[in-house]
Amino acid sequence: MQISHHPVLQLCLASLMLINNVMASSPLAPLGFVLETTSPSDVRTQLKGKGSIESLGINRYSRGIMLKVAGKAFDVRGLKEVVFIFDAADQLTAVNLHMDKRQFMSVFKLLKEKYVLVKKQIPFVGNKSARFRYGKANIVLNAPHMSFDMTATYQTDKFEKAYRDSVAKDKVKHQKKERATF
Numbered sequence: 001m002q003i004s005h006h007p008v009l010q011l012c013l014a015s016l017m018l019i020n021n022v023m024a025s026s027p028l029a030p031l032g033f034v035l036e037t038t039s040p041s042d043v044r045t046q047l048k049g050k051g052s053i054e055s056l057g058i059n060r061y062s063r064g065i066m067l068k069v070a071g072k073a074f075d076v077r078g079l080k081e082v083v084f085i086f087d088a089a090d091q092l093t094a095v096n097l098h099m100d101k102r103q104f105m106s107v108f109k110l111l112k113e114k115y116v117l118v119k120k121q122i123p124f125v126g127n128k129s130a131r132f133r134y135g136k137a138n139i140v141l142n143a144p145h146m147s148f149d150m151t152a153t154y155q156t157d158k159f160e161k162a163y164r165d166s167v168a169k170d171k172v173k174h175q176k177k178e179r180a181t182f
Helices: 007-025 040-046 101-114 157-181
Strands: 053-058 063-070 079-087 092-100 116-121 128-134 137-143 149-156
Touching: 040 063, 040 079, 079 157, 092 101, 092 157, 101 116, 101 128, 101 137, 101 149, 137 157, 149 157
Parallel strands: none
Antiparallel strands: 053 063, 063 079, 079 092, 092 149, 116 128, 128 137, 137 149
């Protein structure tokens, strides 16, 4: 019997292809705001009357504006504030949720049900983190040990690449400056 003709294997492959197509076709939309589609005016319109929206200036990685909203504008337990980060074309490229760290495990379990878990580090004591993948985006949970807060960051691959490139450049620049000092 050839493996490619095995009905269980064919069913598994068909399921994987279906999941992949669904992920590619349905956009990532944290708090109902679709990455790479939502504009700053969309955020302002949707959140009108739910609290103040504060402009935080231009993001150094995406070159777009940032908007901060208090967590009470959303019906999410432990949510303290949300920062929406746009790119230079005014498209949502990242959403950063600042939350009470006690929500880590419940948020982790919810994300694990919806997205592909790529990596996790959840010790009994210490820094907790997890990374999930969805289409062309990542969801990163971070709960530093010595903090009362955690973050859940939804970011496009484009934003993450810009962030990593900038951090790498800063590191090289710092090393050159340090070498010149000695």
